[in-house]
Each structure stands twice: as structure tokens, then as C-alpha cells.
Amino acid sequence: MPRAFTPKVITANALLEGDAIWFTQDDTWSRDIAEAEFITDEAHADIRLLEARADQSLVAGVYLAEAKLSDNGPAPTHFREAFRTRGPSNYAHGKQEA
């Protein structure tokens, strides 16, 4: 049996700054995962991934990442993706700095 589809968001790195960004419902890229489009359907995920990859003039390395729904909106489930929303743990650099 194929594995049940688990919710996702589409993420990438910004072309110029290189930081983590997420694909929104309006086909824009946000620096806040909570603004990402929360994708719960596999076929829709495939289409949105193609759309997100269609224009890579501003982004690099587009992929689907596991996500869950929190009070604020989509949130990471895996620690790697959680770090991407914050920054490194040894300095207050990256997103947590702002």
C-alpha cells in the first residue's frame, strides 16, 4: 500500500540572500513559514511544485517539506525545517535575529 500523504509546504532559498523562503497560495515567496500554502493533497502538491519551480529567477533549490498546522498557520514538523525558520543555535543570526 502506498504511504498516506502527509501535509507539506513548498520551500526554497532566496537567490540573493540565500535564506529560507516558503511558497504562498498567491504564487509569491514569503520569509515566514506561517504564510505558506498548506498542502494536504498529493496531486495538488505535484502541481504546485511544478508551478513553484517554473520561475526560479528569484529562488534556488525548491522542494517539498513536511509541515503541520499550528495556530499561526503552517509550521515545521522536522527539526531541520524548524532550524530553517530560526537560524543557527550558536549565534542569534538568521531569521531569529530580526
Add this chain to the structure above:
Amino acid sequence: MYVYNDFDEAFVRERVAQFRGQVARRIDGSLTEDEFKPLRLMNGLYLQLHAYMLRVAVPYGTLNSAQMTQLAHLADTYDKGYGHFTTRQNIQYNWPDLRDVPDMLSDLADVGMHAIQTSGNTIRNVTADHFAGAAKGEIEDPRPVAELLRQWSTDHPEFQSLPRKFKIAVTGCEADRAVIRAHDIGLRVVRNGEGEIGYEVIVGGGLGRTPMVGKVLRTFLPKADLLPYCEAIVSVYNLLGRRDNKYKARIKITLHENGLEKIQDLVESRFEQIAPLFGGVDQELLAEIEHSFAAPAFVSKSVDGYEAARLANPAFRSWSDTNLAEHRADGYAIVSISIKKHGATPGDATSDQMRVMAELAARFGHDELRISHEQNVILPHVHKSDLPEIYAALRAADLATANIGLISDIIACPGMDYCALATARSIPVAQQIATRFDELKLEHDVGPLKIKISGCINACGHHHVGHIGILGLDRAGVENYQITLGGDGTQTTTIGERAGPGFGADDIVPAIERLVLGYLDLRSDSSETFLQAYRRLGAEPFKNILYPEKAQKNAA
């Protein structure tokens, strides 16, 4: 030190100009990411978790003060005021903006530096003993040969798309501080029965997923044959190395699958073929290079001030006991500056610290600095009479930690705090272990102990050759740390043995504490190091300390 000639200068400038054009074309959309990625990697530019990362080569770990000052300038101008020194004697900048990278490369070219071949399936930055040219007992400074190899391998048309990356390390001593047996090619300067200088050639070492200790391909290779012989090795690998499976592509696997004898035969016949084509031009070049590595003019003066300072200042005494190594010239010492202050990120130096170290090198150290694979900075040629002043300056810059070779002198790769390939973090584990043993005030009592931490199986943190190795893994979405014991990265290279099941992020530091305190009970006396005790007693008693419940069950 080697200074770029017109050819080097023109070549590096041209590469900067090419990359400037490539970046512009990526930004205006004429290049896709797929097209741009290999181009940026050729110039040392990675894309990591939070930002780009620029990896700058420090060839054979040698810098002059102007270069170190320029590294500080890059940190201030284009990054967040610091840089990270790596186990490959490189420096990495963690926060550059894509638009700034061509300027960074141009600023590097101003001081004869570049980021070429710090990535990709090419021959990477050649690493060397960080005490080269200064160590007591060295047969010959290995850096001229390392520079020759750098020039030969840079943009070598035949070796730009090898099956996988290729790393060469050199040492001029019996004592191995360059982990040469864990490199694709390891070279050690030796003398034969006639007193002639040559090389022991070791091939097929490597860490990573399948750790292997290199094997001797030639016990004595005449010095003049070095370059054609290395070219023969790499070209045999280029043909034979597997391209179907990334995990089986390194020369260690080629050697393992084909056997030493077959590789030896192929290398020897290829060598016979190509050696005549070199026609001695490599030797002319080497002679020129050797000239630029001539030893500084050492002087003889009194060391009374140094001895007096040792008596008067216990902190200075402790630092000089731990951080100095024997120099080949009388009255001189090799200074290791620890970039491992307790609780700080291993290998990170601020721009201010870089400038202080550069200034000390210029004033007291014949203008030379080294980066060690253990992520510290070395002043290789210092007269002992200058040490009190050097120590005072280091102290003022927060660089006087007296912990070289001790438990808090930890190698840690960037791990999941930066690296896109990581499976867990390594920096916080290093920070916590160092902080904990500083609180316990035990590290001088524990003595020589090398802890090495990697954030994934690629083993950039050399965990396999740590006396205690720690490997960070992702176990069902949680960070988990596996311990290996008894590894050794010196002339007696040994791959550490896995101790047992991994520990969670909250349990790894207590486990290390238990292990080290347990060793204090196990050692025969205070002169028996952790590694010696492990070799005498075997793994069992150490495993029992790490897993007390299992030990109890077995005893019941």
C-alpha cells in the same frame, strides 16, 4: 612563503572576472539554477540551510599576516564579523550575499588567495602538517611539494570531473599531524638507506560512510618522480573509479574492489608512460618554489625573560605547558593559539581576533601563520623571549585558552546549524562538553584526549579518528548521537569502534562525562592517557561505563 607569479595572478583574476559574469547572468535570469550551481561550486560557493557559504582555500594551511588581515576584512565587509576555520585548513564564511561574492573573490585575489576547487569532484586544497618547516625532527618542509601539487592540480584539464572529490595531504615528519592515512593520497617525506630524500606514498585512506586506513603504494618514491607519480595515481583512478554509485566512488573503494596489486601495476605502467613527458620542468618549478619557502633567519638570544615569566605567572606557565610545541631551532617555540575557548564555537574567530593574530605574526613570528586541521591557528616560528608579550596580547583578545590537545580542544564540523547535508547538530554538543569540563576543572587532570564530532556520516569532523568520536544522526526525526571509541588520526591511524546504541541530545554530554570520569578510575596512573588505557583494556570496560544497565544485566 610562496608569492603568486604573473601567471598565477592573471589566472585567478580571470577566474574572478568569469565568475562575476556568471553571477550577473544568474541574477538577470539568463542562467538557471541548474546551470549556475556547478559554476558556483567550482568557485567554492555553497548554498546551505540559512544562507550561502563561501569556502576559501588556505593552501597547506599557510597564511601571511596580510592574508589573515584580508580574511578579517572579508568577515567585516561581507559577513557577520567572523569566519570559521575547518578541518581541511580552509576558512568558511557563513553569510555572504550572492551579489557580494565576486567582490569577495576579487579582494582575496589581492592577497594571492582564491576559492577554486574547494568543492566539486576535483583535487581539493592540499593539506599539510601545520608545524611544517618548524617541527623538530622534520626531514624536509613538505610545503614546496604541496605548492607544486596545488599548481599542477589547479584547473588540470584531465582532472576536472573525477568520479568524486580527491584529497591529498603531506607531512615531512614521522609524527603525523596531517592525518595522511585518511586521505586519497597521503605523502610522507622519508630518507632511504643512501640518505636520499623521497616519499612514502599512501593511497586510499578516507573517513565518511566507509572509513578506511590508507595503504602504502610505494615505500620510497624518489623525490623527482613525485608529480608524474601522483598524476599516474589520479589518472588510474579517473578511469577505474566508479561513477555509478556516489558512495562507492572514492579511490578507497576503487582500491578495495581492485586490490592493491592491480592498482600498483596500473599506476607503475602509467607512470612509466608519462614520466618522460614531464621532462624535468616540474623539478625546475619545484626548485623555484623551494626557494620561496626558505627558513627564516633564526637568531640566538637569551630566554631568561621567558623562564622568569613562567615562574612569576602561573597562568602563563599553564598556557606555555599546553600550547607550545618544540621548535627545530634553539630558543624558539611553535605556538598553538586555541580557537576553542570553553563554550565557544570550535574554529570560529572574530575579525578582531584575526587582526590580533596577524599582527603578532608580523611582529614576532616571521610573518607566518598556519591553520591546523584541528581548527586552531599556529604561529610556527616564535622566539621564546617574545612569548610573555604574545601571551598578554592573546589574553586581551580572548585567545589565551590553555587547552591544546585536551578534552575541550574539540573538532566539530558545522553540523545542522549550517550544513545542508547534516543529520544533526554538532556545535552545541562541543560547546556543552567544553563548558561542562571547564566547570568540573578536570581537563588538565584528564590529560591528552581528542574528541571529534561530525553532524553526518560524511565525517568532516573526523569522528572516526577521535579517541572519542561522536556522530550526529537523525533517528526517526530526533537528533541522536553515536559514540565511537579508540580512534587515532596520527602515524598509528586507527578507525574508532562503535560503542553501542546512540544517545539523545540531552543524554550525550552526561554519557561523555561518565565515560571520562570512568577512565580516570580505569587508568593505571595519571600518565596513562585515555587512548593508552583503551588500548590496554579493550572496549569492554568503557562500554560498561557508557551502558551501566546493560553491564548490570550481563553481570546478573
